[in-house]
Amino acid sequence: MSTKAQKLKYIEDLVAKCHKCQLYKTATNPVPGQGNPEAKVVFIGEAPGYYEDQQGIPFVGNSGKLLDKLLVKINLSRQDIFIANILKHRPPQNRDPLPQEIRLCTTFLKAQLEIIQPKVIITLGRFAMNYFFPGEYISKVKGQVRKIKWNGLQLTIIPVYHPSAGLRNGAMLQALEQDFQKIGQFLDTL
Numbered sequence: 001m002s003t004k005a006q007k008l009k010y011i012e013d014l015v016a017k018c019h020k021c022q023l024y025k026t027a028t029n030p031v032p033g034q035g036n037p038e039a040k041v042v043f044i045g046e047a048p049g050y051y052e053d054q055q056g057i058p059f060v061g062n063s064g065k066l067l068d069k070l071l072v073k074i075n076l077s078r079q080d081i082f083i084a085n086i087l088k089h090r091p092p093q094n095r096d097p098l099p100q101e102i103r104l105c106t107t108f109l110k111a112q113l114e115i116i117q118p119k120v121i122i123t124l125g126r127f128a129m130n131y132f133f134p135g136e137y138i139s140k141v142k143g144q145v146r147k148i149k150w151n152g153l154q155l156t157i158i159p160v161y162h163p164s165a166g167l168r169n170g171a172m173l174q175a176l177e178q179d180f181q182k183i184g185q186f187l188d189t190l
């Protein structure tokens, strides 16, 4: 029996070889995801940006620095959690993910979640939220604690704004900080 870490490495290798869409052609590195294979909490972002593409690691740019600050406030570190994205290769000029790219690429995310079997998922921004709640609006659902059955897993999903929104807009930063407090309170009940 292989361990969760070995199974995640297998997915990483598939991501590295993936040519299912065109994004690998313009990307520097794949960004499969990183963190604790035994994590109870998984964070899901949108897609790698410039620095993530350079380093092959999720959330290492400005959004990542804000994410790290928000994590510290609720006593979480990257060693405790797993972080992944909807797309594993950077879209050119950080354009929005296309529906077809999301459809093709989220087979990897689905496999990662089935391996990790987290209890809680924090979606960062609308693309990750819409993966679980298609057609819903981030401004409406952010900060809600939602329990769902998903691919045989009992999950609690807490959608929040993407950290990049918090970097652009003070009101959204405030909302993010409040929603992270909620996340912390919820995790304390587990």
Ligand code: URA
Pocket (backbone or CB within 6 Å): 045, 046, 047, 048, 049, 052, 057, 058, 059, 060, 061, 063, 064, 085
């Ligand atoms: N934004 C994301 O959604 N993901 C990253 O990995 C970095 C920035």
